[in-house]
Amino acid sequence: MATLKEIADQAKVSIGTVDRVIHRRGRVATETSRRIQKIIRDLDYKPNILARSLSSSKSYLFGVLLPLPEQDGFYWELPLTGIKKAQEELEIYKVKINYFYYDKYSETSLKKAFLSAIQHSPQPDGLLIAPVLSQAMEKLIHQIPEKLPYIFLDSYIPNSKCSAYIGEDSFQSGLLSAKLMNMLVKGSGTVAVMDVLPFDYHIQDRIQGFQSYFAQNGKIILTMCQVDARKPQSFVEAAKKVIQDHQNLVGIFIPTACSFYIAEAMMSHGSNHKVFIIGYDLVKQNVACLQKGMIDFLISQRSEMQGYTSIYKLYKKVVLKESIESQVLMPLDIITQENLKYYQN
Amino acid sequence: MATLKEIADQAKVSIGTVDRVIHRRGRVATETSRRIQKIIRDLDYKPNILARSLSSSKSYLFGVLLPLPEQDGFYWELPLTGIKKAQEELEIYKVKINYFYYDKYSETSLKKAFLSAIQHSPQPDGLLIAPVLSQAMEKLIHQIPEKLPYIFLDSYIPNSKCSAYIGEDSFQSGLLSAKLMNMLVKGSGTVAVMDVLPFDYHIQDRIQGFQSYFAQNGKIILTMCQVDARKPQSFVEAAKKVIQDHQNLVGIFIPTACSFYIAEAMMSHGSNHKVFIIGYDLVKQNVACLQKGMIDFLISQRSEMQGYTSIYKLYKKVVLKESIESQVLMPLDIITQENLKYYQN
DNA sequence: ATCCAAAGCGTTATCGCACACGCACTCTGC
DNA sequence: GCAGAGTGCGTGTGCGATAACGCTTTGGAT
Incomplete structure (x- = not known):
């Protein structure tokens, strides 16, 4: 590891001059500057971060x-x-x-x-x-x-x-969810997709990824429901409704961290057969639902x-x-x- | 952030004395040492790592x-x-x-x-x-x-x-693989477990985890095969044999990074129906197999x-x-x- | 001829820590 | 009573980089 001093010695200038070249603070003859820059490259000089931040008063x-x-x-x-x-x-x-x-x-x-x-x-x-x-x-x-x-x-x-x-990659994460859902429900039945309001590009991408998987693969029927992230009650109602409307409901996809609302709603107003749930993110309530088996998969984006x-x-x-x-x-x-x-x- | 100097000032001693206390190098009066230690605690002194490793010649x-x-x-x-x-x-x-x-x-x-x-x-x-x-x-x-x-x-x-x-956690990773396998094969059929030689605790734990999942859940029948990690040919033979012996073979679990040997063998001597494969680790060949759909899941341990x-x-x-x-x-x-x-x- | 600004460069204090050294003083043994 | 060992403490230097400061040397204006 070359140091400023080594460079200075080799270029036969002082440390100060080398420093001025490195920081482009001017006041160095073009010729000298070029000579120093060459040596810096030759020795593959990397500033010592420790010394730098120790010395520098800049925050x-x-x-x-x-x-x-x-x-x-x-x-x-x-x-x-x-x-x-x-x-x-x-x-x-x-x-x-x-x-x-x-x-x-x-x-x-x-x-x-x-x-x-x-x-x-x-x-x-x-x-x-x-x-x-x-x-x-x-x-x-x-x-x-x-x-x-x-x-x-x-x-x-x-x-x-x-x-x-x-x-x-939101789209891809939707695609991944769809693959898992397809596995869980063994390739047939109706799957509900929760469109969580208010509108968000991010969420929409996930939904589109999810849909695009099933566009090619299979016998799964998708049904869209709207819920409002600000109103927990809307999740309960959506859950109720989707169960009523679709006897062969086998899965629910919730593309946000609000997944637990649906999971909890399904517990209290659930159907009599297993409905698989895939949700997002390791927030406390989701984790609790996963542990209890109320959610089957969570996708986490680190x-x-x-x-x-x-x-x-x-x-x-x-x-x-x-x-x-x-x-x-x-x-x-x-x-x-x-x-x-x-x-x- | 307190510094040595601040501690020294407050204790009305020199930096050297404080330093000797910190590094237990002796030559400090018990009374003085105690006084300095108290101040160190009070100010919640943490040595500046930058300065330390810059200064220290120790490597x-x-x-x-x-x-x-x-x-x-x-x-x-x-x-x-x-x-x-x-x-x-x-x-x-x-x-x-x-x-x-x-x-x-x-x-x-x-x-x-x-x-x-x-x-x-x-x-x-x-x-x-x-x-x-x-x-x-x-x-x-x-x-x-x-x-x-x-x-x-x-x-x-x-x-x-x-x-x-x-x-x-090897056991748990076996358990996880089993859960995924169960999903893939939709809960019935014969699944082959490759016992990879030579013996290794680690691998055995994974196998035990895998087995323990099916001990409780279900209709899956497990069959054990032995292969030798040193002999790629043994994978080919094992693949052939297990297909012959089990018409309803639906999955293979390989608890090591050698998964691709089996995947490749299945491609060339494979059965006429889909056999799901779960393997381990993101080595190049496994990644290639996963991309081609020859392996369905890889478990990676970071x-x-x-x-x-x-x-x-x-x-x-x-x-x-x-x-x-x-x-x-x-x-x-x-x-x-x-x-x-x-x-x- | 004088002055001054700017260019070009070197010097030095500083950051916080480690550690060798040295000074003054005390204790021990003979 | 004095050498030598040991104790208690301060000082100084170096690690590598930063940046303020100050010293020469120019060249142009007056």
């Missing part, structure tokens, strides 16, 4: 814009846990994080949180955004200063200038790791100034009673 | 004892990848790694590698061992010096003084992450001198065509 600030943690059945606690873990680890590198939460059912709330985030003083050096209210977010996104990098978590806005998207990874990517881009992949797709974990415990915490 | 050496990477269908390349990734990240902390590979079918080879590892000069500060040849390893393990911590990877030796085991985690745990114990959990069980990932790509690399 970094990231803004995190998330829905209220308790929304979506406390789903947002999961990425938040990952974010906080990364924050702890990066504390010694002088990375700080400000949190801004919004009500995902209120455009006003989003707007307010968004503005607080970008107008915060001191200015943040990077943003992490979960653009759940995608349409509302779309209108705001251009207000982000040119030089302020931002990363999308969980879902994203097409055609934005984000530095990266960390999340799942929510914690999404948060953790996002912060690390920001760190990599902003602090280390390295380039990052424009997209990181998390594995789609298939969770059952048998492997659940290894995914918790 | 650390870990020994890694693994089967030859190409064995078990190149399985051992997977944890090795994770180990090397951790190695890169820890290089700045002056962590070095020596590798010792052994032929998992030769006790002599293991012995030789083992001795090279523990007698290496300079002495290693920690060992990472994959004790695949468990019985042979059991005889050697007591030769590890009292003060040399070691961690088991992949499998372990019961009643040893290892600092930790990083791997999977092999890369096992390697990565192991080295980090050693680092945590040896370098940071923190305590570590005695057991880290990796998630049992269920891999299908639909989610495969998110698990690769």
